[in-house]
Amino acid sequence: MALTGGMIFMIDLHMHSYYSDDGEYQPEELVKKCKEKGIQYMAVTDHNSVRAVGEGREAAQKEGIHFISGVEVDCTFKDRNFHVLGYGIDEQNPVFQKIEDNISVQSEEASVKMLEATRKLGFDVSESDMEKLTETMFWKNRWTGEMFAEVLLNKPEYRDHDLLLPYRPGGERSSNPYVNFYWDYYSQGKPCHVDITFPAMKEVISQIHESGGKAVLAHPGQNLRDHMELWEEIAVSGIDGVEAFSSYHTPEQALFFSHEAGEKQLFITCGSDFHGKTKPSISIRQHGYSGSWEELLKQLEGIL
Template sequence: MKQLIDLHMHSIYSSDGEYTPKELLELSKKAGYRFISITDHNSIKGSIEAIKLSKNYNIKVYSGIELDCNIKGINIHLLGYDFKGDINPFIEVEKNVLKLEKQRATLMLEKAFDLGLKFDKEKAYVKGFDGIVTGESIAEAALNDIRNIDNEILKPYRKNGNRSDNPYVNFYWDYFSMGKPCYVPIEFMSFEEANKMILDAKGISIIAHPSITVKRNPELIKYMINNGVSGIEVYSSYHNEDDINYYNNLCDELNVIKSIGTDFHGKTKPSIHLGSINTDIQNNLIEYFENR
């Protein structure tokens, strides 16, 4: 069944997004989408901008955001959608997170240099985000610096390497994510705070790509559901068939909605394309959102 709905994509309001909200609408129209949400990292701006433009594309856009938060020592992503209340608290979240990300930039660069990578640090700063670097932007700077041509650390991320499908974000997961050699912690809000913020704004909260965060931890997921989370992103570009079956069954057991999201970013994740998820559950998801 052709994909009609995609509730997870990123614009330039995410530090790792490539396209403007307008460009995402154009790409979504080409993909045949009827319903989308732009869910930028800790920012609601992209989705609000897209909503204003959506009438020109015959696409229903739901407001959205992807909040970084922490639960029992695990960094997770919580998706929030279709806000019918006050969204001003999300503006403050964006300001606070950007401040924290700027504060850790120097240490992230130092850790990258300690790996033996060579690059001009100015090229690692994310364009449009004054003073911020990411694991992905460091990967891009290092992979494009000729001085690293024979660097063994980077070989898996180059053409034909075993991590070359999404080289920038794979480098982030391998070196800068929680528990990895270059990880620099940020004190994000708790899951409870993030979820309350979404619910207070009269929105829907969904657990994003659980296979790479909470993993197969039914008790933790049940705790989140019992605190008001409405569902799980079952159909994700991160999930293989076994993952999909597991989270599908868990949603049935918990009687919560099954969501669909490609997590499209552009060049950061070049193997991920709009319209790449085929599933017959999307009509139920559309009905859930349209009948709120």
């Protein structure tokens, strides 16, 4: 970490609470984890929901942590799915309730279709299996690819199933088995994918701006990995920043997007994308940023 004025600044602006359908911890628990890690600036950016903002802010104030209001909204650009982070938003703006309601209704319907698609892979998984898994979660009737992975990987009868071997200890996809199973089977273009109608990226950017926030393209190295030709258009679409430093990015990707941000007058952010058990190899503060924290803070003045 870089020393700035005798202090070490630690920032993590991308993490998820249990208000995300793939998050594990309550906002207060995330604040405690940030305190333990020495985080001084944090944001909880749940998927299509701002429910954690008030709770997180209150808990952070008690711990002396600077809390930035945030959200991560699913959207589309040129028929591809992306995530846009909103920072410094007014979480009371009614647009965020509309975003949550829209996704929630569609997610429940999609969950049933994903269950059917999972069965077509040859797995005996039931609604009761999924309901048992979600009984302690905030969203009871919303199932994700990561949840299907957790259920299947914990069924004894599938211990040696060929499709699951890559996700077991020692397998090539075992670093984050649940989320990797999602990317391989439930993400866009994969056999268990179910379409959900997301708003256009420009619409989401506009909504974030109207709520007083700044819009940042989340983990671009992940979502643009096979479609880098879209980057130039996205960079001038109205976004304010780019999450150059992410647990998803290689050092080369982080360097590329940092350089691109400078060239295109965008600010950069850093976030671990911590979820808990969904991504067990990712911890808070794990985003790869090692530059000047003082310089990063200057860039982020508009949202801190």
